[in-house]
């Protein structure tokens with residue numbers, strides 16, 4: 001049995017009167033791509049900084065690949081890679097020089113160093129540009145170089161704090177392609193492979209994660225796979241256009257005991273499993289001679305999940321607390337815990 005990539009128990013961090021992290025528990029398996037979401041000030045960066053040994057916890061325990069982040073700090077550092085929000089590349093130096101500098105800093109075996117540089121630069125598609133100064137790189141290329149640098153010493157856990165912030169959608173996609181590739185490689189490895197622990201403000205990106213934790217006001221308020229989280233917040237919505245909406249509503253009531261609603265010329269019904277419901281719907285409405293002209297099934301999105309658990313949309317959360325909406329009942333419940 002592999003030790004988990006990350007194990008956190010009762011973790012607390014206080015800055016004076018501010019309790020940034022209020023007792024969280026968390027376990028991330030080897031090879032997992034784990035997403036960390038939450039509004040500004042939720043405590044995500046503080047948690048990541050503790051895991052990376054950059055900040056000491058006030059209370060509780062945190063281990064990375066079985067090593068204590070306080071007592072075995074140096075050993076943890078050798079096994080992790082970091083890509084943080086603030087760029088730390090040396091712009092006048094070439095891409096490859098930046099990586100060489102990092103290898104010297106970390107005492108990477110000199111004989112293996114050039115081959116490893118080539119390997120990681122090829123992986124992020126920068127080998128052809130290796131001799132150019134970083135100053136000539138685009139924002140996306142710089143981020144890719146930072147990811148390459150984070151991978152240089154073959155870490156077991158890669159921490160990415162908002163790796164795609166400020167990048168255009170296409171470049172964001174490319175960065176996630178690399179993360180997916182790391183994930184695929186991880187699956188074929190005996191020790192479970194590299195674990196990716198990533199924070200993001202983009203809900204579409206959170207979909208790439210095996211599991212997601214949503215943090216709010218220092219606590220983890222939800223933790224599961226994207227699909228399970230979506231299933232928790234609500235039903236699928238099936239919307240049909242028919243040749244007789246009133247007859248459709250009556251049929252829904254008598255056949256399924258469901259109350260539909262007519263909105264914008266279509267009948268809308270909330271059901272647990274939309275895709276499974278559609279064939280039965282066609283069958284039963286056919287019996288009532290109601291013709292269905294079109295059907296759409298909408299599943300709850302991760303935006304809905306975020307709103308349900310934090311009382312704010314991710315966009316409002318980015319704009320600041322003043323823009324927050326009223327608290328959703330589920331968020332109220334979670335807060336009361």
Ligand SMILES: Nc1ncnc2c1ncn2[C@@H]1O[C@H](COP(=O)(O)OP(=O)(O)OP(=O)(O)O)[C@@H](O)[C@H]1O
Nearest residue numbers: 015018019020038039040041042043044045046047
């Ligand atoms: N060094 C520090 N000194 C004092 N307070 C701090 C410090 N670092 C963080 N905090 C406070 O702790 C709380 C959590 O901050 P943190 O940066 O962990 O949140 P976050 O979820 O990462 O937010 P963001 O999405 O904005 O990065 C905030 O209230 C913040 O002001």
